[in-house]
Amino acid sequence: MKGFLEKAGTSRAALLMLAVALTLLIDFSGISWRLEQMVTDTVSSMIRPVPAGDIAIVAIDEKSLRKYGRWPWSRRLHARLLDRLKQAKSGPVVFDVLFADANGNDPAGDGMFATAVAAHGKVVLAMTSDEDPGDGEVTEVLPYEVFSDVAAAIGHTDMAVDRDGVVRGAYLLAGAGAPRWPVLALAALYLSQKYRVMEVPGETFDSRPPAHKGHWVRSNKVLFPFVQGPGGFPVYSFADVVEGSIEGKKLAGKTLFVGITAAAIRRTFSTPDMAAGAMSGVEIHANTLNALEKNLLVTNAQGLLRVAGLILLSVVAGLVLLFSRSQCILCRLVAAMIIVTVLSLIPVLALGVLLPVVPLWLSLAMVTYLLMRRRIGSLQKSSTRDALTGLCNRRAFDEHFRNMWRLNGRHQRMLFLMMIDVDHFKRFNDLMGHLKGDAALKEIGRYLASKARRAGDMACRLGGEEFMLLLDMDKQELRDVEAYAQQIVKGVRDLGIDCRDDRRKYRLTVSLGCAGMVPGPGHTRNELFDMADKALYQAKDAGRNQVSCACSEDLVSDVKADSAERVVSSGLSE
Template sequence: MRVGRQRDLAARLLIGLLAVLCVGALLSQQLTWRVDTWVYDTLLSRFEQPADERIVIVAIDERSLSELGRWPWSRGVHAELVDRLQRAGARGIALNVVFAEPARDDPAGDALLALALAESGNTVLPVMAEPAEPGGMLIEVMPMPPLIEAAAGLGHVDAKIDHDGIARHTYLRAGLGSAHWPSLAVALLDTRAGTDADRALPGLRNPRRQHAAPYQWVRDHHIMVPFVPHGAFAQASYLDVLDGAVDDALLRDRWILVGVTAAGIDQGLLTPLTGGGPRLSATEYHANVLNALTTGQAIIPLSGLRQWLLSIALALLPLALYSERSPWRRPWIVSVLAAAATLLCCALLLRYGRYWFQPTPTLAVLAAGYLVWTLSRLRQSQRLAHSDALTRLANRRMFDLTLTRELKAAQRSGRQLSLLLVDVDHFKHYNDRYGHQAGDDVLRRIANVIGVHARRPRDLAARYGGDELTAILPETSAAAAAALAEAIIRDVRALGIPHLGSEIAPWITLTIGMATFDPKRESGPVDLVQRADAALYRGKHEGRDRSQRAADAATA
């Protein structure tokens, strides 16, 4: 019993170690990211996200472009818009338009915009990162100096795109060499807070943020954006706001994001909610980031350590639940429970904890573990169906199938095939004297001896019936079979199993009948069992405790 428990513990430890290694490999290599993102997108679409009513998008749409003329417009037009928003009492303004260089033919417009920004005191401008030349190093594209001085702040507009082309993530701070720029949404919030929001920012921290190369784009405060349905935010046309056609009540005490939504200029972004619908404009993307912060709904990916620990704990759950004596005796029930717990944990963390846990590595390990267990059980069942329960040797059915196969193989190859038929001398007397339990033990010990000698890959030791055991020996001559039979008889004698009811010796002895099929000398039907049985009968008649070779079929 103690040995069985030790083996069970060792097996569980080995399985647990393999599960840990598999989970670690899947997580470190991100091999399941496609399935994980599908799970995330599906769950996100099922959970309704609140939209902050204070967020308003002022859209540079097709109608505005048609009425106000060819893009880009004069900076004086944007100055008018900022003035209009400021008079309406806007809470803060994000003017998501890049003004990197002075307008060559409109210096007055640049001056008007700088003046409008300074007077508003709550307008932020974007910072972009792009290569100086195709394939070159990144540079930060910033507004021209007068606008930087006049703006209330600058924010980066970097959007992380996943391998499948969908924007799910953002970083609340980023910059070349260090994450010194807040995102556009954070910069907009800072105009109201008047403080550095870094200490209060949510998101997964970047452990390498302090050791980046000067020209490397560094990201920090990693969050996933819980997008709201398209059109959830109030939206007004740039032209209507400029003309005063929009009621001040829509703009008063609102976060205003101004940017291009026209398809010809803004290519848009794919999100988990867009599906086959229209792409999300960059301005609406930043509105969603702002909404995640103002509503406290930002989703934070689990840190590497937490992800690993939770994944491993759930992958090992079947080992903790499964026991032959527990209510969860069926491994498929344990596997289903562990998989359900993994998906439930993922959904609850996302919905209520606002954390994203990747479930697929755990699910993959659970599925692989159950598949391996199923194949193992099938193999074990097949082995049990072909084995004798008492001796653990092959059973009669397996013996018949193997003998038929090996006879055909011998006929094809022209090589000899030998058969041993083993009988325990006076076994009935042994059972009568010592009991059937002791008799079973004797058969097990003799079977072990035969198995030790018939150990080649194609050899088969089997229980023929009752106290008769047998061994099929492919590619074995009569002389080699005789030597093996004598070795078995000798080793059984050496066991010294007492048998006071024997008429031959005071210990257990064997009689073995041997028959050999030589395809080069024989043709026609072959009954190797009958020949071995005749040899066995003759051996018993001549005094037992010996091996007896059958007469060759060619001379019989």
């Protein structure tokens, strides 16, 4: 993996592919889910949808509890409510109240309520689910048979609570064994004469049949912004409606949601806009209908559409990040994130399909890290490399020299330093031009780099036409070092870098001074450097194109004292 990342760091095409792969991997793993929800919630809380004018809430509030006493009430009160609403010519009436059992203490009240439901003709009753704590079996809790037989529709009250405890939308269909019951708001929409439901929208889930009928199945999940705060849906007290305190024209034609809002007995749910506080179930159902009527539904992209969308967005963002002309990597990152965020809004506005942007942001951040790492590595390399030849510069050479001096001193091994000077390079430059001179130095630099074969070896351009070669040789005898130096001089000559003037032809050669020393308390690196420098000048004074070697008194015992400094001629260059 590390090798792939290092390789990717050198290729923009590889980085682009890495950005796509990281986006898909992050999205598939789900590690960015919570951060994605935070982004979605922030955007959702900024959207303030206008409530539909045909939706209102009849609230079982504190005033109603004071009026009619402890909850639950006799069904006679609900029958009176329906009679009032029928007189006012209201639209569908949706009860977010469960009437699952007969009231044994007031059977006449049940009869009155059933009659009122049938008389109104557009009443939606609620159903829910009940899970057996023993075996996990889920059963449907439907309205009492007397009521369900006369109800216009039945809808489920299941809330789409995400794993972080926030309600961001609704499951339009749910049921035990199969999602056959519409949510209350969708059931009310079916009864409306102003809207026709051609197809149930939303995100579908695994369609395979469950292991048993007692499995609660949800489907067609949709997301939508919530109407919050002042200026929301009209709310009328249950008691005021029953007692006739509300004018009929305010109720005429409206879909009315009847539910509990009294703080003592209501159940509340967190929504994306936490500033507005938690919502009761009846308010969420009203918001669901509002989103259905105004087509404010958003569905998470699924399957191939999700994959294709993420690939397309990551490619676009990657192109901006990797191929932009701006030298500021962070500026390119910000531009790429803004562009990909704006582009992700297009499918939301056009198709109501939501693509996640956080996996894209995270993948872009990772690729940016690799770009920064490559930029820093390039700067570090350029600070230690000679721009012309690619060899290390004096700064890097000195640091390596120090490290090798300590290492060889610890193991009492000889360390050899070669100083190399290109012969008559000024003449070559004057005859061939500076471009040819630069090309010649590059070729010599490549050759010297090839001669630094061991881990402790290093070739360096000292400046101009001067080079250095630090050698940590396995063979410690002077004659072996001399032979290696002779190979270098011959190898440069064999490169065949020629020039000529009006009189004769010249071949580019080098002079080499070599020195060896065992690092220790009695010696310094400067001494070894001076020895190699003096040996180089002796080689140049002796006619160039040759080697001069010197060693300290600590050279291996088989080197004679009278050969501590000598010049080895290698012939003329012409």
